[in-house]
Every structure is written in structure tokens, then in C-alpha cells.
Amino acid sequence: xxxxxxxxxxxxxxxxxxxxxxxxxxxxxxxxxxxxxxxxxxxxxxxxxxxxxxxxxxxxxxxxxxxxxxxxxxxxxxxxxxxxxxxxxxxxxxxxxxxxxxxxxxxxxxxxxxxxxxxxxxxxxxxxxxxxxxxxxxxxxxxxxxxxxxxxxxxxxxxxxxxxxxxxxxxxxxxxxxxxxxxxxxxxxxxxxxxxxxxxxxxxxxxxxxxxxxxxxxxxxxxxxxxxxxxxxxxxxxxxxxxxxxxxxxxxxxxxxxxxxxxxxxxxxxxxxxxxxxxxxxxxxxxxxxxxxxxxxxxxxxxxxxxxxxxxxxxxxxxxxxxxxxxxxxxxxxxxxxxxxxxxxxxxxxxxxxxxxxxxxxxxxxxxxxxxxxxxxxxxxxxxxxxxxxxxxxx
Numbered sequence: 001x002x003x004x005x006x007x008x009x010x011x012x013x014x015x016x017x018x019x020x021x022x023x024x025x026x027x028x029x030x031x032x033x034x035x036x037x038x039x040x041x042x043x044x045x046x047x048x049x050x051x052x053x054x055x056x057x058x059x060x061x062x063x064x065x066x067x068x069x070x071x072x073x074x075x076x077x078x079x080x081x082x083x084x085x086x087x088x089x090x091x092x093x094x095x096x097x098x099x100x101x102x103x104x105x106x107x108x109x110x111x112x113x114x115x116x117x118x119x120x121x122x123x124x125x126x127x128x129x130x131x132x133x134x135x136x137x138x139x140x141x142x143x144x145x146x147x148x149x150x151x152x153x154x155x156x157x158x159x160x161x162x163x164x165x166x167x168x169x170x171x172x173x174x175x176x177x178x179x180x181x182x183x184x185x186x187x188x189x190x191x192x193x194x195x196x197x198x199x200x201x202x203x204x205x206x207x208x209x210x211x212x213x214x215x216x217x218x219x220x221x222x223x224x225x226x227x228x229x230x231x232x233x234x235x236x237x238x239x240x241x242x243x244x245x246x247x248x249x250x251x252x253x254x255x256x257x258x259x260x261x262x263x264x265x266x267x268x269x270x271x272x273x274x275x276x277x278x279x280x281x282x283x284x285x286x287x288x289x290x291x292x293x294x295x296x297x298x299x300x301x302x303x304x305x306x307x308x309x310x311x312x313x314x315x316x317x318x319x320x321x322x323x324x325x326x327x328x329x330x331x332x333x334x335x336x337x338x339x340x341x342x343x344x345x346x347x348x349x350x351x352x353x354x355x356x357x358x359x360x361x362x363x364x365x366x367x368x369x370x371x372x373x374x375x376x377x378x379x380x381x382x383x384x385x386x387x388x389x390x391x392x393x394x395x
Contacts, residue, residue, distance in 0.1 A: 009313060015301070018297075026297075027195040027199055031199050043156055050131070052081060053133070054075070054084045055085045055134055055135065056072070056136075057138075058088050058095055058139035059121075065098050072107075073107075086108065087121045089120065110128065118227060133214060136207065138252070150247040160243050161240025163210070164211075166250070167249075167252070185367070204229040208252060209249075212235060216240065233279055233295075261366070262366055265366065269373070273304075279295075306368075307369075317335055339365065
């Protein structure tokens with residue numbers, strides 16, 4: 001019995017370490033091997049710019065919308081090849097009225113009073129798109145001027161079906177645990193996506209900035225919680241590569257509080273469970289090969305087995321400590337210390353006290369707890385597809 005518990009304990013540890021550290025090591029090594037054996041040829045400079053529809057879905061964004069329009073108009077792309085479309089379905093504030101002030105400058109505004117969720121708004125907007133490439137962005141993000149050119153250069157390769165940009169968090173010295181934790185998390189995520197892209201394909205794009213070949217756009221179900229993820233994975237499932245471009249950047253402020261970030265994470269995790277069920281064929285490594293390996297390692301484990309492993313490892317450690325095994329008693333003490341550190345991070349955050357050493361354990365615990373709450377929310381059918389924005393820190 002004791003030996004069996006020890007085996008389970010170390011299997012759980014191995015799974016957690018692989019998910020958050022090991023996969024990064026493995027994919028990094030695979031990229032180096034690939035580059036050594038068959039380096040990918042650099043893309044030639046763009047000479048013939050494809051037509052682009054820049055689509056922004058905005059729901060009650062009156063605090064950000066003028067900045068977004070100004071940022072969009074400054075993007076470095078041939079004006080005769082660029083169609084800027086704002087879709088504001090369900091907005092009940094001044095967002096649609098503010099946008100109409102800019103129609104004379106070439107902005108297209110699509111508005112409906114009904115609020116049926118972001119994915120419905122995107123589907124409706126795509127009915128007006130005639131461009132070769134559709135690029136999507138959120139209303140509360142700022143893009144660097146060369147973002148569109150950096151994205152579309154990848155479509156010179158006919159095997160590329162979608163391109164994701166890089167999400168960046170504007171973290172200030174004064175930011176609390178949510179800001180710093182979110183920033184660190186996205187830096188690591190960005191590096192993983194860069195490695196995924198270099199090896200074979202990114203497994204899922206973030207809605208802050210991603211693009212597709214218009215002819216490959218597929219209407220995902222209206223109840224999709226992670227529409228951007230589903231859309232990009234469906235394209236990868238068809239055999240196209242999803243590339244990652246770190247020089248196309250979408251900057252946004254972090255969530256205004258851990259409570260707001262927690263709300264966002266729960267929604268993402270509920271959508272992750274839904275996506276796994278809808279994308280079950282992608283678990284077949286014999287059919288999808290490296291795509292399945294990347295998908296399971298980078299996404300599926302985080303949304304399923306790894307959070308369960310954290311719970312199992314702690315429970316098993318308690319049992320093993322009761323056998324009076326000194327090593328496992330020390331391990332239990334370290335685990336308790338880690339979770340107390342996260343709890344202390346939460347308490348300090350409520351007191352507006354900064355201690356960056358606690359940001360990572362705090363954010364790690366919040367992220368994994370979100371999986372459990374997201375799972376129960378999905379099972380109960382309590383997660384709405386209507387826009388549920390996390391409040392962002394004001395500049």
C-alpha cells in the first residue's frame with residue numbers, strides 16, 4: 001500500500017512539473033533539433049499586400065473606444081487595402097455613437113441592439129468581410145503600428161491558415177499581485193507559443209490579436225465560450241499551421257483586481273472544458289501527430305489532469321507523512337508553506353502591500369482553482385456566452 005501511494009505521488013509530481021516546466025524544456029529542445037536538421041527559410045519582404053479586414057468587437061467600451069479608433073487609424077498598412085470594422089452588438093452605453101463620429105474617416109460601424117455574445121457579433125461582421133485576411137482585436141488593446149504587416153507576411157506561405165499576435169500586459173511598479181502575476185504568466189505563455197509556432201503550430205489563439213484566411217473562417221457554435229481558441233484549432237485540425245508573430249503586439253492593462261482576473265480565468269477554464277469535448281478527435285495522436293502532442297501538453301493537461309494532480313499530490317503527501325516517513329513529512333511541510341505563501345499573497349493584496357516574491361504562487365493557485373470552478377460552472381450550464389468583461393486597471 002505504501003509503495004503504491006509513493007508511486008502515485010511521484011506520478012502526480014511528474015505531471016505537474018511536465019505541464020508547467022517540462023513541456024517548455026521539451027519543446028525548446030525539439031525546436032533546436034528542427035532548426036539544426038531543417039531550418040525554416042526566412043520570409044521574403046512583402047511586395048504585394050493582401051487585402052485586410054480589421055475587425056473589432058466592442059461591448060460597452062466607451063472608456064476605451066476613442067483610443068482604440070486612434071490606434072487603429074495609425075496602423076501602418078496601405079489604406080486602400082485595409083477595411084476597419086467595429087461591431088458593437090448589445091452595447092448600451094455611448095460606444096456606437098462615439099464610433100459613428102469617425103465614419104467619415106473610413107471606419108465602418110455595425111450595430112445591433114440585441115446582445116447575443118461576442119461570437120454572434122463576429123459571425124455577423126464576417127458577413128461584411130470581402131478581404132483576403134481577417135484580423136481580430138479587442139477594443140481595450142493597443143497595437144504597435146507595424147502589427148498588421150507583421151501578421152500578414154506569414155500568409156505568403158500557403159500552409160499557414162491563421163496567425164496569432166502577442167498579448168502583452170502593461171505592468172507598472174504599483175501593480176498588485178494580479179498585475180504582476182498576469183504579466184509573468186503571459187511572458188512565459190508568449191515564449192511557449194513562440195516555440196510551438198517554430199516547431200509546428202500554435203495551439204489556440206488569444207482574442208486580443210489573431211487572424212485567419214477569410215476563406216477558412218468557420219462559424220463555431222453560438223454557445224462557444226472560447227470562440228478564438230475554437231476557430232484557430234478548427235483551422236489547425238484541417239491541416240493548416242497556426243503561426244505566432246511576437247512582433248505583432250496587443251498591449252492591455254491587467255485586470256483591476258484578482259477578483260476580476262479570477263472571474264476571467266473561470267470563464268476561460270469553463271470554455272477550455274467545452275473546447276476539449278468539442279475537439280475530442282484532436283486527442284488522436286495517430287491521426288494528428290505533433291499537433292496532438294502540442295495540444296495535449298500545452299492545453300489539455302492544464303484544463304484537466306494537472307489541477308487534479310495538485311489536489312491528489314497534497315492528499316497523498318498527507319497519507320505518506322502519517323507513515324512517519326521523514327522525507328515525505330518535509331515535502332508536506334514545503335507544500336503547506338507554498339500554499340500559505342499564496343494565502344499571504346492574497347492577504348497582502350487586500351491590504352495594498354507589495355511583495356513581488358508572493359505574486360507567482362498567488363497567481364498559480366488562482367489559476368488552478370479557476371479550473372475547478374470553471375468545470376463546475378460548465379457542468380451546471382451557468383456560463384453565459386454574452387460578454388462578461390473583466391474590469392481593467394485604468395491608465
